[in-house]
Amino acid sequence: MAAPDAPAAARPQLPPARPKGRPPRRSGNSAALLLIAPSIVFMTLLFGWPMVSGILQAFGGPEGLTTANFSRMVQDPYFWSSVGNTLLLIVVMIPIQFVLALAMALLIRAKPRGSSAYFYIWAIPLAVSDLAAGLVWLTVFTDRGYLNSLLASFGLDPVSWLAYDNYPSMFGAVLIAEVWRATSLVFVIVVAGLQSIPKDYEEAAGVFGANFWSRLWHVTLPLLRPSLQTALILRTILAFQTFAVALALTGQNFPLVVGETYRWYTGLQDPNVASALALVVMAVSMVTAVGYLKLLRDQSEAPR
Amino acid sequence: MADISIKGLHKTYPGSTELATNNVSLDVAEGEFMVLLGPSGCGKTTLLRMVAGLDFPDEGSISIGGRDVTYLPPQDRNLSMVFQSYAVFPHRMVRTNIAFGLMMKKVPREEIERKVRWAADLLQLSPYLDRYPAQLSGGQRQRVAVARAIVMDADVLLMDEPLSNLDALLRLDFRAELKKIVQQLGSTTLYVTHDQVEAMSLSDRVAVMKKGQIAQLGSPLTVYEEPADRFVGGFIGSPPMNFLDGRITQQGALEVAGQNTEAPEFLARAAARTGGSPVMVGIRAENIAIAERGTEGSLDAVVEVVEPLGHATLLTVDLGGQTVKVQVPSTVRVSSGDKVGLRFDPAALRFFDTETQLGLTA
């Protein structure tokens, strides 16, 4: 417990005959409180207060508290399509991103020539803002963009990739842009996780007859579980907030939930419904995180 | 079942200039128990890893059962291994850890269960089958690693210090068990240890390694009694062999610390030609007897330290300025400061070249 040379000020009323190993409760608590006080103040000011005011706003109306904002939100024709789009994007995108990130991380672990260069190249999108990424991909997918020029150079007809009546290609464009932009987050987390696993385990599995896929399935993935869990939670929560890429590529044609929040706030000038939407996103994110934690709990840790 | 044939293995780790193994050649016969013995960092694990296929040599070849496996991945070599670091999977229970190799081989479930029970019984792991490795002691984890290796019935069994973390009693038990098991399985075994008693008791042959090379290869008794060079004699045995500076005089006598005893024929003959030469004398502590001072053929010495070991007494003796360890029966009563005579068993004397440190033989 307390180191022998711990500053005496930290435990001023320590009676001399106190049994060792039991820190004095009272003074320890007040010292701890003092230490976390700054972060408590910050959290309250920058996090707690906006959240409370946001919740109040979501339930706020001209005649006191009401749920009218939520019914307006639900009745809006864009709401359900934005929910559907967001969910579809998440369901399709996250598996793609994890498979890609895992493949890239394993490739780097195999240490081919220039593997450190790959790492930095693959991590670059991490530094690109989502709006910028959206605009970059717009230059690719727009009617006179790079993709259509490429098609033209092969003598093919151009396609209106982002036309509002071409849902699959619009979805595909948003998906590709988001995968490009956000896979690096998963990748960086998985690389860090892989680095913390000693090579011994995979080697042992190999010696006992496991081929690449069995090693991956029986050894690497289970040991990677904590990292995957972190990446999954982060990535899903962030995916609920996907917005700028879709806005840059499709405008209002591919509505997403957070995009709707933005539209309610700026376009329709109704902060109350915008807050209600934001609250829904937060609730769904929290439920998802808890669900993942429950679902992916590490059994070998549990009974300890 | 398969023999191992290792030829001219060179290995340098990336980023290092030193050879981790330097031209190692070793033939292990089918079913043979070969022990690799050597000081820390001499390349034992490196050699084992290359046989397992976890590292590839820069030069040289390895074949198992006549098949060249030098660059084959580990899963295609049909071997099993106890890792020095155990490498017991932390996310699997003891039961599924032991069963891992059998599951990979798609052995029927009942067969796996039977073998796991057998190995767990043998290694006294039965109470822990449903625990995770994090809930085991270090020695128990090591036994899981051994159990995982022995259930495999592999052609080749590689063991890297598999008993290093057990208490003395358990180690004694398992040493005998292991010998029995390996004989039953008939696997060709490469076994790494620091413990020379283990090496002596288990092995058919011992390979003593030094700085990436094999210093001596032979039966345990040969290596113990006739070390090929000073390093082997000094490494094997507790206490290690005594080394004394001596001379063979032109008259054919062995002169140690200014006193003469008899020299062996072959050295005396050579010395008669060259006019005498310096020599290093090696003798084990148990081959020196204490005699009355002044008796014929004994060397005058003074006892400095007396260490009773129970089964024997270890003396540190000063022989004309050189320190000698002597092991006498515990019934011999001496105390420090006693002036005694030392009598060397002439048959147990070994001679080494003072420059090359290599053993001299007839």
Ligand SMILES: Nc1ncnc2c1ncn2[C@@H]1O[C@H](COP(=O)(O)OP(=O)(O)OP(=O)(O)O)[C@@H](O)[C@H]1O
């Ligand atoms: N991955 C590595 N990279 C660089 N050098 C290494 C590596 N592994 C081992 N070495 C070096 O190679 C030499 C032989 O190592 P090795 O592990 O084979 O020794 P060892 O005989 O098994 O020792 P111990 O008895 O301590 O386990 C040592 O000098 C070590 O520092």
Ligand SMILES: [Mg+2]
């Ligand atoms: Mg080693």
